[in-house]
Amino acid sequence: GQNIDQPTEMTATEGAIVQINCTYQTSGFNGLFWYQQHAGEAPTFLSYNVLDGLEEKGRFSSFLSRSKGYSYLLLKELQMKDSASYLCAARGGGGNKLTFGTGTQLKVEL
Amino acid sequence: DAGVTQSPTHLIKTRGQQVTLRCSPKSGHDTVSWYQQALGQGPQFIFQYYEEEERQRGNFPDRFSGHQFPNYSSELNVNALLLGDSALYLCASSYGQGVNSPLHFGNGTRLTVT
Numbered sequence: 547g548q549n550i551d552q553p554t555e556m557t558a559t560e561g562a563i564v565q566i567n568c569t570y571q572t573s574g575f576n577g578l579f580w581y582q583q584h585a586g587e588a589p590t591f592l593s594y595n596v597l598d599g600l601e602e603k604g605r606f607s608s609f610l611s612r613s614k615g616y617s618y619l620l621l622k623e624l625q626m627k628d629s630a631s632y633l634c635a636a637r638g639g640g641g642n643k644l645t646f647g648t649g650t651q652l653k654v655e656l
Numbered sequence: 657d658a659g660v661t662q663s664p665t666h667l668i669k670t671r672g673q674q675v676t677l678r679c680s681p682k683s684g685h686d687t688v689s690w691y692q693q694a695l696g697q698g699p700q701f702i703f704q705y706y707e708e709e710e711r712q713r714g715n716f717p718d719r720f721s722g723h724q725f726p727n728y729s730s731e732l733n734v735n736a737l738l739l740g741d742s743a744l745y746l747c748a749s750s751y752g753q754g755v756n757s758p759l760h761f762g763n764g765t766r767l768t769v770t
Contacts, residue, residue: 591759643701
């Protein structure tokens with residue numbers, strides 16, 4: 547089976563750092579993805595981990611621990627435009643089908 | 657470089673009707689996947705097309721069907737529409753079915769069933 551858990555909402559301050567956690571249970575796991583989705587728009591690819599460890603891309607970093615079924619997305623130097631839903635998705639079960647969590651709605655405040 | 661394009665952007669249908677949604681993949685991509693996203697939820701996998709064949713299918717009834725054309729574009733068809741089919745339908749494309757191929761999403765078609 548496939549199961550993804552992430553917090554529903556988070557609030558952070560502009561300029562701060564926020565960590566969004568995700569736990570997953572996915573048969574045949576072969577990758578963990580993070581997407582950003584602004585209201586009414588398409589999900590935008592942020593990062594992707596296959597092996598354990600940290601992947602850094604500018605202000606965004608993502609971490610994966612396969613043994614723990616755990617990932618997090620780290621956003622640094624938060625900006626107001628980072629207010630969005632952040633979707634954690636695990637790939638598995640053959641092919642490149644993604645199973646998404648319900649998303650974490652991040653609100654960045656002044 | 658055109659990204660994933662979907663049409664129409666919005667659609668209103670009545671229960672029992674049929675609908676066809678269209679998708680053109682990002683340039684260089686040959687695999688198309690369709691997802692349904694209800695309000696406040698994450699996208700749910702419907703099916704994936706590669707080399708004009710359905711390769712994987714999610715937990716959706718046979719009322720949902722699709723097609724992929726030789727130019728890699730794709731259609732999603734939904735028959736006998738139900739109120740619960742109201743959602744954002746997202747098309748995503750990628751290259752091949754390999755591991756190192758993130759999905760790129762289109763802006764979606766907002767379907768409302770009344």
